[in-house]
Amino acid sequence: MIRIAVFLIAGAAGALLPNLFGSPLLLTLLTQAVISAILATGVGFLVRQNGLVSFGHAGFFGLGAYIVALSATNAWMPIGATLVVAILAPTVLALLLGAAMLRLGGVAFSMLTLAVAQAFYELALRWRSLANGDDGIAAQLPDRILGLDISVFQQAGSMFVVCWIVLVLVLFGLSVLIASPFGTLTLAIRENEERARFIGYGTIVPRAAIYALSAAIAALAGVLFALYNGFVTPNVLYWGLSGEALVMAVVGGTRAVWGPALGALLFFLLKNAAGDLTDHWPAIIGGTLIVVTVLLPRGASGTIAMLMQRMGVRTA
Amino acid sequence: MLIQILNGLVYGGLLYVLAVGLVLIFGLRRVVNFAHGSLFMIGAYVGYTVTAVAGFWAGLIASVCVLTAIGAALDRFVFRPLQDEDPIVTMLVTFGLLLVLEDAARTIWGKEFLTVQPPAILSGVVHLAGTSFPVYRLAVIGAAILVAGGLSLWLRFSRVGLYVRASSVDPLTTGMQGVDTDRLSAMVVAIGAGLAGLSGTISAPLVALSPSMGGSILIDSFVVVVTGGLGSFTGAFIAAMVIGQLHNLGVVFVPAAASMIPLVLMVLVLIWRPGGLVKAGA
Numbered sequence: 082m083i084r085i086a087v088f089l090i091a092g093a094a095g096a097l098l099p100n101l102f103g104s105p106l107l108l109t110l111l112t113q114a115v116i117s118a119i120l121a122t123g124v125g126f127l128v129r130q131n132g133l134v135s136f137g138h139a140g141f142f143g144l145g146a147y148i149v150a151l152s153a154t155n156a157w158m159p160i161g162a163t164l165v166v167a168i169l170a171p172t173v174l175a176l177l178l179g180a181a182m183l184r185l186g187g188v189a190f191s192m193l194t195l196a197v198a199q200a201f202y203e204l205a206l207r208w209r210s211l212a213n214g215d216d217g218i219a220a221q222l223p224d225r226i227l228g229l230d231i232s233v234f235q236q237a238g239s240m241f242v243v244c245w246i247v248l249v250l251v252l253f254g255l256s257v258l259i260a261s262p263f264g265t266l267t268l269a270i271r272e273n274e275e276r277a278r279f280i281g282y283g284t285i286v287p288r289a290a291i292y293a294l295s296a297a298i299a300a301l302a303g304v305l306f307a308l309y310n311g312f313v314t315p316n317v318l319y320w321g322l323s324g325e326a327l328v329m330a331v332v333g334g335t336r337a338v339w340g341p342a343l344g345a346l347l348f349f350l351l352k353n354a355a356g357d358l359t360d361h362w363p364a365i366i367g368g369t370l371i372v373v374t375v376l377l378p379r380g381a382s383g384t385i386a387m388l389m390q391r392m393g394v395r396t397a
Numbered sequence: 398m399l400i401q402i403l404n405g406l407v408y409g410g411l412l413y414v415l416a417v418g419l420v421l422i423f424g425l426r427r428v429v430n431f432a433h434g435s436l437f438m439i440g441a442y443v444g445y446t447v448t449a450v451a452g453f454w455a456g457l458i459a460s461v462c463v464l465t466a467i468g469a470a471l472d473r474f475v476f477r478p479l480q481d482e483d484p485i486v487t488m489l490v491t492f493g494l495l496l497v498l499e500d501a502a503r504t505i506w507g508k509e510f511l512t513v514q515p516p517a518i519l520s521g522v523v524h525l526a527g528t529s530f531p532v533y534r535l536a537v538i539g540a541a542i543l544v545a546g547g548l549s550l551w552l553r554f555s556r557v558g559l560y561v562r563a564s565s566v567d568p569l570t571t572g573m574q575g576v577d578t579d580r581l582s583a584m585v586v587a588i589g590a591g592l593a594g595l596s597g598t599i600s601a602p603l604v605a606l607s608p609s610m611g612g613s614i615l616i617d618s619f620v621v622v623v624t625g626g627l628g629s630f631t632g633a634f635i636a637a638m639v640i641g642q643l644h645n646l647g648v649v650f651v652p653a654a655a656s657m658i659p660l661v662l663m664v665l666v667l668i669w670r671p672g673g674l675v676k677a678g679a
Contacts, residue, residue: 134485181664184671192619199616203656367496374489
């Protein structure tokens with residue numbers, strides 16, 4: 082009950098934000114931040130539940146975005162079906178890949194996540210007749226999507242609310258899942274896969290399911306990105322984006338479900354503050370990743386939790 | 398057809414020289430160096446700069462020396478301090494390095510494509526079975542064979558090679574037997590990075606140099622290392638040769654989807670043999 086109340090308040094509070102900020106530039110930035118927050122939540126959830134690091138979630142994000150753009154432009158499917166396929170296809174791909182790659186252990190798995198995403202990047206770049214290479218695709222989206230006018234999705238003020246609600250729903254769903262028996266089982270597998278197998282659980286399918294779920298969240302973010310921007314380029318598949326999502330998750334900390342989302346917000350504040358330095362943005366991301374990984378392994382959410390605990394001890 | 402096979406050998410050879418560095422580092426430190434493609438790229442650029450001043454051979458030597466030094470530093474300041482951490486921490490740090498190095502190269506050498514000419518003695522073509530083939534490409538195949546042969550002999554017959562192989566199977570036990578794994582690791586990471594530099598420089602006349610040039614070959618070498626069996630030298634060699642051929646055939650016959658072929662092969666191999674082709678240390 083308390084959980085539902087917290088998420089209801091969070092959802093309502095976010096929906097009121099656009100009225101507080103008059104600046105359209107800030108709103109644009111915040112909308113992008115929330116879309117990235119959803120992607121980072123997927124990456125962080127994989128770390129939290131599986132103990133695995135994905136260097137390739139841009140692959141699922143970009144796949145979702147490309148399916149929306151391609152299907153809408155070439156009129157493959159009605160838009161409702163397109164949105165479903167754009168989320169389901171990467172999910173199924175992740176489930177199958179996961180079943181093959183998860184037998185290998187963490188190091189090889191991480192290498193392969195990067196390889197898979199980069200292969201899709203090259204595909205989008207080289208298959209010019211389909212994806213128009215480096216120039217990308219301007220999606221011809223229909224006027225109405227799921228009963229809402231297209232402008233709802235393409236104006237920062239309203240899209241911020243849509244994305245925020247999606248983010249809150251995702252976080253709510255994940256927090257329910259974590260508390261469920263399945264959530265506990267995956268944590269047990271993360272801690273000691275062999276023991277979980279001794280007790281009699283199959284371990285590959287639950288792990289692949291977590292990977293697929295985190296891919297679905299990334300694809301969802303990609304779909305929102307395509308609807309909002311109406312434009313996709315191979316950059317949505319590039320490892321720079323995977324790296325950004327990873328930095329957000331690491332900066333925010335993955336112990337709390339909401340950590341990566343907090344990380345995304347901090348990330349965008351940093352990006353805003355970087356100003357003229359954005360030419361060297363990749364180096365800043367890389368540097369931040371190194372510093373935070375080494376010095377603050379718990380991330381912001383972990384540090385906050387630790388501080389609160391300490392204060393609690395003092396006041397008690 | 399012969400030409401296609403030879404081109405496949407060229408790419409496979411470059412891939413092997415790069416992948417074997419990854420296998421060496423994995424054997425000692427149990428981590429994967431995500432920045433390995435960047436070392437390849439830096440090697441190509443250092444070769445480019447020195448070649449412009451002092452000629453190709455000086456460029457080759459300079460590049461290997463610079464990258465060997467970078468490798469030693471990488472072990473001293475990244476791998477060694479982090480050796481007791483989760484491997485994920487080290488991988489995150491090397492991934493951060495990848496982004497930093499790519500940006501550094503963009504700042505120093507610019508975004509535009511650069512080209513390097515092969516040395517005069519290796520320019521020109523030879524006639525093979527009715528068609529012509531660049532001498533330089535044959536030389537690259539030769540260089541890859543030399544590196545592969547030299548490494549195998551070193552691993553098989555020298556004492557250090559024995560330590561390296563032992564450590565690939567079990568670094569902890571190797572350390573308990575009295576092998577100074579820190580010193581060994583510094584040397585091995587330096588060699589691995591030097592090989593990446595070598596691979597970068599000799600591929601410079603074959604491709605256009607750009608800061609992101611390390612990307613696709615890094616991915617292919619990851620696929621090689623995993624398909625061959627993480628930590629296996631023989632496996633890496635076999636996988637590099639097969640993927641070199643497939644990559645080249647893919648580029649010729651299905652250019653749009655060429656990047657997918659190594660992945661499909663890898664998934665099939667992993668379904669067939671989940672641990673990769675050959676056991677670690679072999």
